[in-house]
Amino acid sequence: MLAQSVYTLVNRHNGNLSFKVFEFDNNSYFDHIQRNNYFTLIIINSGEGVATVDLSEYSFQENTLFAFYPYQPFMLQSKGPLIGVAIMFHHDFFCIYRHHKEIAANGILFNNIYQRPFIYLEEDSRKTLLNFVNEIVGELKTEGLRRDEVIVSYLKIFLVLATRIKLEQQTVQLAGDPAGKQLLVIQNLRNAIEENFRTMHSASDYAGMLHLTPNSLARITKTHFNKTLSDLIADRIIIEAKRELYLTEKTIKEIAYELGYDDEYYFSRFFKSKTDISPQAYRDTVGFNRGAAGVVCAI
Structure with missing residues (x-):
């Protein structure tokens, strides 16, 4: 794709990762459990293997797009070289909750407990998405006017197109049960x-x-x-808890009560058992009620 394969934007206020694009040509990046505090998109251009996501296993092959939300545990184990490109972005850079009406990715591409966390790409679709990745990288290499806004625009289009593909594939899957x-x-x-x-x-x-x-x-x-039904129910509770932790000023006790837990500490233990992080730590690292002012990141 490019001579230099890693491009990163850092939040100037806290020094944390805001946005990153990088190429990979082996599996060393993802061959162990990932629990990132940002969204992760991975296009597999070449290779195959098994993805472990939320303790469930899925076979995958080339021309696959994975979409993982913050702190979703995943690992990719390949049978040989794994070649592709990854995009990572923090809520502070682009919040899918706040832009749900524009891109409709939340609940379809991300945070979808009812579907597999990946889609298969036809060759034309893969090339189209990679073209937008190249456009993003082109912006990252410059110091152009309103660069971050241009990157967000390309990211939105990427997410909309990927969401369309997933919706189309869901329709085909449903039609398979005559x-x-x-x-x-x-x-x-x-x-x-x-x-x-x-x-x-x-x-x-x-x-x-x-x-x-x-x-x-x-x-x-x-x-x-x-998944088991218990896991499905738990996943839905966790997704709602994460949304409340990010978007609202409610206390953890209030969120716990609204989700059916009278004991705040029991809820916190339940949340941590599913995410490997406490509700307060999630709020602190993913970003509490931020993003309303738009993009705040810079190199």
């Missing part, structure tokens, strides 16, 4: 979780609501989502 029986159960389960995750934390509660035995629902959930 009988529609499991599809109906899965859709009802998703609706039930979205409506009740703040108050219903037990897998058996959802089985009863859907008029299925716990074992039957467990099999369907594991087959379709590659």
Whole structure:
């Protein structure tokens, strides 16, 4: 892609990473568990292997785009050389929560507990996305007027296009169940979780609501989502907790209560067991209620 393969922007206020683009030609970057406090996009141009994400395993191959949200644990183990490019950006640089209406990536590309954390790219789509990466790098190499805003614009387009691809692939996957029986159960389960995750934390509660035995629902959930139902519910709670920690001034006690936990300390232990970081540390490192003023990063 470029003669120099790593380009970075640093937040001038705190010295932390704001934005980074780099090429890789081996698996040393991702062959151990990652828990980053920023969003990570990885395009695999060549190579194949197994991705471990949130304790679930997925096979992947070349022409794959991964999308990971802050503190989502992931690891890529390849069978040979892994070649591609990665983009990393902090909430302070671009907050997908605040720009949800513009790009619709939150809940589809990122923070989507119901779908795999990657998409397959047709050759044309891969080239298009890589072209935007090249445009971003071109801006990073300059000191041009309003450079950061231009980079954010390219990043938005990249995210919109990737989100479109994922939506299209979801439609194809749903069409692959002609009988529609499991599809109906899965859709009802998703609706039930979205409506009740703040108050219903037990897998058996959802089985009863859907008029299925716990074992039957467990099999369907594991087959379709590659997760247990308990993990699915927990993931949804954690995503909401992260959103509240970032976007609001609510205390951790208030957030815990709104998510169905009377004991703030039990909630904090639950959060840390799932993310490997405390709620307060997440708020401190991801960025509490920042980003409203726009891009604040610079070299």
